[in-house]
Amino acid sequence: MLDFENLDPQIGVFVEEYIDSFISWDLILFFHENPYTVGSPTSIAMSIGRLGSDIEPYLEKLAEKGVLVRELRTGDGSETIYAYRPEPDFERMVVEFKRALRDRASRLIIVSKVLQKEAKR
Amino acid sequence: MVDEQGSGKEAQRVPTGIAGLDEMLGGGLLFNSVAVIKGAPGTGKSCLGMEFISKGISEYGEPGLIITFEEFPRQLYRDAISLGFDLRDYEREDKLRTIFTTPAVFLREIQQPGGIFDRTIEEISARRVFVDSMTQLERITQDAVELREIMYTFLNGLLRYDITAMVTQEDAYITGNMSVAEAGLSYIVDTIIQLRYVEINSSIDRALFVLKHRASDHDKRIRRMLITPTGVKVESVFEGREGILSGNPYVTRRVRKAEEFFK
Helix, strand or coil: CCCHHHCCHHHHHHHHHHCCCHHHHHHHHHHHHCCEEEECHHHHHHHHCCCHHHHHHHHHHHHHCCCEEEEEECCCCCEEEEEECCCHHHHHHHHHHHHHHHCHHHHHHHHHHHHHHHHHC | CCCCCCCCHHHCEECCCCECHHHHCCCCEECCCEEEEEECCCCCHHHHHHHHHHHHHHHHCCCEEEEECCCCHHHHHHHHHHCCCCHHHHHHCCCEEEEECCHHHHHHHHHCCCCHHHHHHHHHCCCEEEEECHHHHHHCCCCHHHHHHHHHHHHHHHCCCCCEEEEEEECCCCCCCCCCCHHHHHHHCCEEEEEEEEEECCEEEEEEEEEEECCCCCCCCCEEEEEECCEEEEEEECCCEECHHHCCCEECHHHHHHHHHHC
16 A cells, blocks of 8 residues: 655655646656757657657646746747746756655655546546 | 967867867868768767867867757767766756757757747857757658758858857768768768778777868878777777778788788
8 A cells, every 4th residue: 555645745746736647757857858858749749759749738738837938930830849948946856756756665656646647637 | 269270260270179180170170160970870970079069168168059859868968978078067057058859840940030049059159069960851851952952051050150060960881882971961061071880800990081171181091080988089090901991991912911921
């Protein structure tokens, strides 16, 4: 039985706030590890092995939360491009999040939390 | 900028900082020019480019921009560590940006006034750019004429600023066959540096030579290139060997006779 109380409260808040699916999880880690990525939903999706249409809503959510910036490119085949512009505090929490993922017990709790969120959708 | 030769900026040299290569190039690359590094996978194209950027920052105080279409930045950070450079440190100091994107997105950004390329160059006052690799521009179109136009636009977009650029292009052949740079890139760029695998005594060596260096004398010999924990080193010529470009060189008659004499 997983004891949710065992998760670092700061990590719990971070997961609650930002990791609402496995796609957000992938996106946040991808941008953290490749911080000057600039891409369209399709190109970013290729980089994390997902579908452009699947990740677009999550890119939008991260942009609304101020983690990503988005810019619309008009002209032939207009599209939105995204880039990573996190606050230093957010970056620090991603480092803590990665550290928590290396601990098996914490990882299981986080996975379980994300699964619960996915199930509610 | 160092090593000024002549009065105009155009005559200035931009040292790559790569041991042995600047000597071959008569002091370095031409200021505000593009050099292409061609070679088969694994010959060391990215290593040369990363060192050009790293040495620019550490030895010449010139911030740099790496644009990668293929390898994730995290892979470049790791590879650079094995060459003795910490790209993340340079990024933290605002002397480097490693932009990971697709050719289509980046081409659009170059053309966009005030786009991400323009802003990044201004943000860190970049003087050097490394693009890995131009081969990926083929993802935009398969039409040869259109591809050439795209490459032309792309490189001219890079040169709008007072920067000097290195780009890579992949050779399809591991050894043997060799072509000029594809899609007309040979004609657009000012310098062509060719990397090759060479088989010597049942082991693989790397060779480097300068195929073109516009309006400039350069060392035309084929030299051995080493990738070491402290960076790339361009060393001596392949003494006593001929047919290096075939990838399978043979011992010259003079050397063979000398070897027989000492047996």
